Amino acid sequence: MNYTSHLYAGEDFDIKNLDAWRTYDLHVGYDFNAAGKVTLGIDNVTDKMPPVTDAAFNDNIDARTHNLIGRFYYARYGVQI
Secondary structure, eight states: OEEEOOBOOOGGGGGGOBOOEEEOOEEEEEEOGGGOEEEEEEESTTOOOOOOOSSSSSSSSOTTTSOOOOSEEEEEEEOOO
16 A cells, blocks of 8 residues: 655645545565566556646646556566576
8 A cells, every 4th residue: 555645735835735645556476486486466456546736847746746657567577596
């Protein structure tokens, strides 16, 4: 789980208030010993979009605080030599 708490910049900065944001990641792996290790995973399983703000530069989300990729699938294979 990844969690970013509610962000509040004060009464003078109402446009910088951002809701809390939570995403979930899932991965599973198997170790074949000498043959290597395989891992499959999904980041941001629910494809939750980050909260919107008017204070962001060039877009409507805060890229410095939130991951903008959305749902992401991956596979990894590794061998130890």
